[in-house]
Amino acid sequence: MMTGKQQEVYRIAHELFRQDPDWVTFFREVLGLEGVIHRAFPEMEQRLQFEGTREYAEIQNMLTKLREHANGEEPSAQEPTRVITIRLPRSLHESLRAEAHERQTSMNRLCIAKLLKPVDESLIPGRSAS
Numbered sequence: 001m002m003t004g005k006q007q008e009v010y011r012i013a014h015e016l017f018r019q020d021p022d023w024v025t026f027f028r029e030v031l032g033l034e035g036v037i038h039r040a041f042p043e044m045e046q047r048l049q050f051e052g053t054r055e056y057a058e059i060q061n062m063l064t065k066l067r068e069h070a071n072g073e074e075p076s077a078q079e080p081t082r083v084i085t086i087r088l089p090r091s092l093h094e095s096l097r098a099e100a101h102e103r104q105t106s107m108n109r110l111c112i113a114k115l116l117k118p119v120d121e122s123l124i125p126g127r128s129a130s
Helices: 004-018 023-031 036-040 044-051 054-070 090-102 107-115
Strands: none
Touching: 004 023, 004 036, 004 054, 023 036, 023 054, 036 044, 044 054, 054 107, 090 107
């Protein structure tokens, strides 16, 4: 059953989606730290519960459609990009490179897609179960 907050978050996301923003704007306004989801569900546990809903899955689909629409174009000039450096084993790097090649996309686009997905708390090493 959808709660009032879930309905409101979905409504706001859908209205923004209909305006056809770039995907970065949509992410910032809906999923970002100051976005509608964080405002509606300020506690991490609340957000984790929302991530398990059909409404959240549909918001993720909206984001994916906007990313497809971008067709490799640079994100909005309104928000600068940042670079992160991570250490990962060679075998993981090679797997990512092969997956990107198989999917006919760049490693950057593939990694962003993976980073936009919710993470199962139980898969984060060193995290104690609540």
